[in-house]
Amino acid sequence: MPMSATEVRDLSKEFLEHVYAIPEGEKINQCIQCGTCSASCPSAEAMEYGPREIIAALRAGMLDRMFESNTVWLCASCYLCTVRCPAGIPFTDVMYELKRLGVKKGLYAKGTPNAVMARIFVDSVQRYGRNAEMRLIRLFFMKTNPLKGVGMVPLGLKLLKKKRLKFGVKKIKGIEGLRKMLAAVEEEEAQR
Amino acid sequence: MVKITIDGRKIDAREGQTVLQAAKEAGIDIPTLCHHESLDPYGACRFCTVEVKSRGKTKLVTSCTLPVAEGQEIRTRSEKVKKTRKILAELMLARCPNSTVIRDLARKVGVNRSRFRRPPEDLATITDQEGCILCGMCVRICDDVMQVGAIGFEGRGVRRKVTNPFREPSDTCLVCGACSSVCPTRAIEHSRIRPQKPEVIPFEFEEGMSGRKPIYMEFAQAVPKVPVIDEDTCMHFRTGGCKVCEDNCSAEAIDHEMEEKIEEIEVGTIIVATGFKLYEAEKLSRYGYKAYPDVYTSLEFERLCHASGPTMGKIQTRAGKKPEAVAILHCIGSRDENHLEYCSRVCCMYSLKFAHLVREKTGAEVYNFYIDIRSPGKGYEEFYKRLLKEGVHFIRGKGTEVTDVWETEEEKGKLVVISEDTLLGVRRRVPVDMVILSLGLRPQDDADQVSHLFSIGCAQGGFFLEKHPKLAPVDTPSDGIYIAGACQGPKDIPDTVAQGAAAAASALSLMDKGKVVLEPVRAKIDEEKCCGCKLCVANCPYQAIDYNEEKKVSMVHPELCKGCGTCAAGCPSGAATQENFEDVQIFAEIEGALAE
Amino acid sequence: MTGEPFEPRLVGFLCRWCSYTGADLAGMSRMEYPPNLAPIKVMCSGRVDPTFVVKAFRDGADGVLIAGCHPGDCHYSTGNYKALRRYPLLLNLLDQFGIERERVRLEWISASEGEKFAQVVKEFTETVRALGPLCWKERVGAGAGAPGE
């Protein structure tokens, strides 16, 4: 279901509010559409829209299209666009805002692998205080594409031979404290 | 005047001349190898031998050492002379059988092979064995003229050779190149004297794309059009010797003792027209300037396509190849928060000019990478359209990176420009042979100091600030100081000329009046109230207040006072006031501003 | 108290060469900033007598801005340094009156800094708004004479 113009407007507004909160975020309005970001982006070729087009879409009131595309999820956060942008827009941070908004609103194409991975990652930190690599990979392939996971077996065996696969996960000692900290953020956010 | 006869021709020679010089002036060719204007005659090669008849006797003498004398009769082509030259040629040929200079000379006098035996191997250490004829010019110029004395002779007879002391690499040699420049057979090998590459002095005006001498013309249109001597590289200033240029100047116009002079001129008005500087390409490492030789700044390219430039206007790569494709990257450094925030205004048009010249001169494909084409001048848009007609490519997207990392065969050995074609939303890689960076304009390095010097202030970006953008575009806050040209902001030639004329007219109109109108804002001191504390004397930045010892009060010199009012603000007794800005007036203003 | 937000009244002493021109530029450039500041032109920030500031407070100002050329840029070469030196003395004086130091602000604003001028006025208005009305009479006493009277 495509969004109505009002819905898109509200979405853009919410997005901009978040962007303005990041340092230098208000510079998003200064974009001159020069294409430096898209030309610098290592994954631009695989993106349905380049980074530049995100701002063009925002201005045109078509931001919803960006959430339907693979664009934001292909950002590898290499920060090349950020350091090069002649308008000083912290574009990598803007991409993160889009990811977060997408996750929050469930606005991403079904099975977007990064969103799945991010959720497992967050869950792992909540449980153990650290990321458990093996668990992450295992769950990731289970939830996205078990067949592809099978394709990873040879690499897994190689790593296993080198004793580079660690199965156990150690919980940090202060896990309770950490959970309280994260809960405090949630509480604060809920209040708003 | 001395009257002599050469080969039957009567010649007027000058007192003190040698026969060789007199003959040369008269256009009579006497072959020689070891003669040089800056060196004393030495007679080493003996090739200039002539037959001279005086007082009835004839004898063979080297003409380079023979002074002219009244009534001398000289023969330069007699059988005796010819025979002597042949023998000399044979001797030289025996020593240097492979030297082209010697072989050509020998052939000229009819010698093709030598009857003499070749001297033993290892004749020379610093010279090419095949070439050195032991004329000693290198040793003499190094010693007598350059006053360095890095090389000398060693051994005698057939073992004689030119060497470094102890045959060790020299550390006294200054790598000036005088030895090789005088060597008649081009036999010197620098690296054997001192293993250090002779440095080319980069010619500033040509952006270092060609070299220059220590004495040079700064540029073709220099005013006054006289050469200058660069003291840092001139041999005379390094060793006290040389002065070869003086020997060569027939007008005797060169004076090494002349010093830089600073003249103080009293003037009534000043026009500041200090220009701009090109933004530094090195600050944008992603374009590979300096890393890739065929990435040029716009100023470098300007010289490259100029008829008087380093290639005489031929557009070619550093390797001397005609380019097949050229990329011009607009907005480099300009419109960029990390560099110059403003639009440099002239780059679009000069980039279009470059594109046109490349098309015209080489027929190469030209790719302009631009964000916006700004052509808002008279006839400018028409020029843009003409280029579109000429088939120049325009890619709307900032040229983002230049790399030599190739992905396809087509890109191999080329420079690849990466950009987004924003009209298509597609990332493009364009392989080219040359890249021109259209760099922005920035203020001069000392703009800040100059602005302080004249109290004129700088606008954002660092260019000088005009008094009013519309009503006083060439005036400054300092009366009598005017600004013109790119020091006020990036601008092209027509605008600069117009502004220059305006500034000159403004300066003239001020001078024409012959008097200056002062503002009616002055400090004054009420003698009744003054307690003589002298605080105002210390406060005044213009020494416009003096303390009158007799009256025990301070007094203002109205012609010196500029009316800042600092004295009034600091006066404890309320004696110092500022006309038109008196306390009561300001109080009234405050009251007015705060009235309900 | 009515429900209306408190609108602070500010007086600005602007040097004629830099800050006043900067304010002009802000206007010419159609920059938006709160209308709370009443500018008063002086030839130089060095002309600002501390009594001007006290007078302004006494007459109902909630904040006073003094603005001059950047150090080194003074049209009269050193007037702004004099202003800078007087500033701490002025603050001491205000301390004695029990007036918050934040109510006086010294800024360097050049002729080209229209944007900065607007920004300073915006910030200063908010600062003083947060401090609330000065209420000179309640604090210093109705009887306190103002300079120049």
Added chain:
Amino acid sequence: MTEATVKKKLVYSYFPGCSLEGTNEAYDVSTRNAARVLGVELRELEDWNCCGATAYVAVNEKKSFVLSARNLALAEKAGLDLVTVCSGCYLALYKANKYIGRNPKLRAEVRNALRAGGLDFAGNVRVRHFLEVVVNDVGEDAVKRHVVRPLQGLRVVCYHGCQIGRPFGDIDDPEKPNLMDRLLSWLGAEPLDFPMSSKCCGGLMMTTHPEVGMKLTGAVLKCACRRKADAIITACPLCQVNLESRQEEICRLVGCDCGIPVMYFTQAMGTALGLGSKELSLGDSLTPVEEVLSAKGVLS
């Protein structure tokens, strides 16, 4: 002991990070051992937690800052600079530290959360990358003094990856970093000009979008191959894994057959400092690291 002498003695809090506990143990081992030889004391941060990097930021930024801040608070307690070798952790911690320091509102919120878990953070910690510590704090003279087996004849390309110089550019040029090149030349190796030095390896995309990630890693490998490098030196665990784990497959994809060893700068440095294969876990590598070092005669 005063703070100054602690600094002088080169003592740091050490943050290994989750990845060094997992597949990249070799990086941890070689870091600790090389540091020991250089006289740098790395004290592991007591009970550290996930830094909150990339994948976490995509869900909740504030929580990720809190995760970083917990580590920063622990380091502040220890009173030492916080050093890490993982570029991902480095940037997450560095950025959190910088933003928390710059933004009072964020600072208040983060401290609030920390206090809920019994910690606090005043903002007096420096976050450092071990590479920069070696180059700047240990310095050229000391490093050279400790070299016992110069990496003579080893042609290397230094692959800095994205997150050392970017986005802040505080420790190295954001686009043309050269910290590692300097270090490797002190160790006697020959660092080659490497235009891909700070280009992206694909990061997490190797798992989530392998078709994209492999292309990017492939471009790095191909360039290293063309420069005829003996080895790629990295300073990031993710780069290392991406460059070596599926190298054959990737090379086939981009059309080069190099089989190029990939090692951490700590492994290269440790070798030059005289450490053995075991102490540097060289055998953990999926690429022929030991072979190339032996062939060059720098590994006995």
